Amino acid sequence: MVTKVDLNGYDEFKRYADALDPKRKKVIFYFSGTKLDNGTSWCPDCVEAEPIVKTFMSQLKKDVIFGYVDVGDRPTWKDMNCPFRTDPRLKLMVIPTIVVWKGVQRLEGSQCTKVDLLQMLFEDDD
Template identity: 65%
Template sequence: MVTFVNLKDFEEFSNYTASIDPKGPPVLMYFSGSKNAEGRSWCPDCVEAEPVVKAFLDELKRNVIFAYVDVGDRDYWKDKACPFRTDSRTKLLVIPTIIKWKGVQRLEGSQCTKRDLLQMLFEEDD
């Protein structure tokens, strides 16, 4: 029931967000540092959060779109002008960050490793 989308940079992210159907399933964006050949991010907090998020998604019984967004390598991310930091739609301060698209809810950093917080983020809107 979870549809996965992989977006590799800011341009892909921007193009994807422009095509999101507002009447479609909820879209959650997971922003993480780029991965090496072994599939491991340079960001230690992202490495810690990913298996928790993945296990949660494996058990999720809801129709959602989960977009993995690669924010780039460490130097690109650390640059204060990084578009993921400056864009009004994201305003990222840390990674990992999960945001509910077109909503105000977000989990940042170590919050992404807490199953109860993931549960609240993924709950249906009333």
């Protein structure tokens, strides 16, 4: 049902996104900070959201691609020229952010911890 893809950094994300078939199933990207040696992100909001998002996605009964995108370490993310911030397709302002690819829906920051908002991303699907 849910196909998980791990993408590390902007270049890997861009290659993957550019190669997506336009007729493909729904693609959701989850943008988060790099994981530290202890397995959690340096971003406290990402640490809070990740278990909620992962649990939701593991229970989802839809045919979607879920891309977990590592945006980099804190200095990389905080740079205003970070490509995740400047890419016109993304224009990320905060992490975590969940984006429905080629759609208008997105959840940012604490919105990513709300199961009802996660469910709304999948309404009106085939």
